[in-house]
Amino acid sequence: MISLLVSFANPVAGFSPEFTVNTWDFASLSLVPCSSGNGFRFPRRSKRERRILMCSDSSSQSWNVPVLSSSEVIERLKQAREGHQFLAMYSSVVNGITTDPAAMVLPLDDHMVHRGHGVFDTATIVNGYLYELDQHLDRIIRSASMAKIPLPFHREDIRRILIQTVSVSGCRDGSLRYWLSAGPGDFLLSPSQCPEPTLYAIVIKTNLTKKPTGVKVVTSSVSIKPPEFATVKSVNYLPNVLSQMEAEAKGAYAGIWVDKDGFIAEGPNMNVAFVVNGGKELVMPRFDNVLSGCTAKRTLALCEQLVSKGMLENVKVMDVTVEDGKKADEMMLIGSGVLIRPVIRWDEEFIGDGKEGPIAKALLDLLLEDMSSGPSSVRVRVPY
Numbered sequence: 229m230i231s232l233l234v235s236f237a238n239p240v241a242g243f244s245p246e247f248t249v250n251t252w253d254f255a256s257l258s259l260v261p262c263s264s265g266n267g268f269r270f271p272r273r274s275k276r277e278r279r280i281l282m283c284s285d286s287s288s289q290s291w292n293v294p295v296l297s298s299s300e301v302i303e304r305l306k307q308a309r310e311g312h313q314f315l316a317m318y319s320s321v322v323n324g325i326t327t328d329p330a331a332m333v334l335p336l337d338d339h340m341v342h343r344g345h346g347v348f349d350t351a352t353i354v355n356g357y358l359y360e361l362d363q364h365l366d367r368i369i370r371s372a373s374m375a376k377i378p379l380p381f382h383r384e385d386i387r388r389i390l391i392q393t394v395s396v397s398g399c400r401d402g403s404l405r406y407w408l409s410a411g412p413g414d415f416l417l418s419p420s421q422c423p424e425p426t427l428y429a430i431v432i433k434t435n436l437t438k439k440p441t442g443v444k445v446v447t448s449s450v451s452i453k454p455p456e457f458a459t460v461k462s463v464n465y466l467p468n469v470l471s472q473m474e475a476e477a478k479g480a481y482a483g484i485w486v487d488k489d490g491f492i493a494e495g496p497n498m499n500v501a502f503v504v505n506g507g508k509e510l511v512m513p514r515f516d517n518v519l520s521g522c523t524a525k526r527t528l529a530l531c532e533q534l535v536s537k538g539m540l541e542n543v544k545v546m547d548v549t550v551e552d553g554k555k556a557d558e559m560m561l562i563g564s565g566v567l568i569r570p571v572i573r574w575d576e577e578f579i580g581d582g583k584e585g586p587i588a589k590a591l592l593d594l595l596l597e598d599m600s601s602g603p604s605s606v607r608v609r610v611p612y
């Protein structure tokens with residue numbers, strides 16, 4: 229998540245009925261630094277500042293954390309964003325889009341920030357088109373409803389704002405990420421004093437990996453989220469982060485969650501699928517207890533082409549045991565971040581012959597083709 233360094237002093241801006249989104253300007257914001265977070269760090273303190281802080285103690289009261297003017301904060305935020313890949317951000321708090329990375333900030337009193345009461349989603353930008361925007365939009369609206377977050381705007385207006393944010397960014401290949409939150413309030417647990425739910429969106433320049441090599445996965449020892457939380461794409465990704473860190477510490481690409489009945493669930497930000505029965509059947513775990521992946525669902529539809537070609541005989545969504553998964557001919561990770569990535573080893577077991585399999589490769593080719601030239605139901609043109 230983007231970091232939360234400042235609060236907006238402006239009152240919540242009203243939005244115009246025709247949804248003209250303005251760009252915002254730092255001069256109108258009063259900024260209060262609070263903490264650092266992913267991807268947005270305070271500039272390094274000077275050696276002198278570090279020395280003074282280290283030498284201070286409570287008895288001498290020699291506090292030397294600088295008290296900054298707005299323009300100094302802005303200057304430091306600009307430095308902190310050097311080399312950034314963040315091209316544009318929309319915030320309903322100011323009802324505008326900015327392309328200044330230093331202004332891409334959230335209010336600290338937003339319920340999403342201090343209580344995790346927010347949901348998010350993404351869409352990949354491919355060659356000037358948003359891939360599966362409507363499918364991801366439907367999912368964030370479902371997530372918001374499950375998290376009891378009222379929509380700040382109608383679906384079509386959210387869609388328009390997202391497309392306009394990408395348009396302003398000029399980004400033709402990258403990632404759009406957006407959040408719906410209960411909004412700013414009084415820092416308490418209840419959102420009853422959060423009168424304005426918020427929408428935030430950011431466009432990030434990224435590169436798609438088109439030729440993913442086979443990876444190793446491990447069974448996650450981090451507790452799986454119960455279904456009522458796993459099926460919502462909320463900002464509460466602590467188990468996912470810990471699972472990812474555990475996998476990386478073991479030299480693996482991702483951790484795989486197994487549910488309480490011993491069935492394979494999902495990875496920390498991807499679904500999984502297997503090719504079984506001598507390479508003729510694709511099986512995917514049911515979505516009841518995991519996040520319903522847009523890429524996984526699209527992949528199931530694309531599988532029909534492999535059935536027509538005789539590469540597959542059957543495609544099933546069903547419970548898959550760990551034993552069956554580890555004995556599969558092929559295993560693959562599926563998601564908008566990983567696309568389709570073959571798994572060649574799970575814990576100590578090699579999958580199939582320990583090499584990338586033909587079905588994962590064929591599905592990745594179909595997915596990439598769908599992303600670059602699929603039907604209008606999955607590709608929304610961005611008017612630049």
Ligand SMILES: Cc1ncc(COP(=O)(O)O)c(C=O)c1O
Nearest residue numbers: 497498499519521522523563564
């Ligand atoms: C927990 C989890 N499962 C599955 C997925 C895959 O979903 P999608 O294909 O929509 O990216 C994600 C992606 O965000 C995820 O976070």
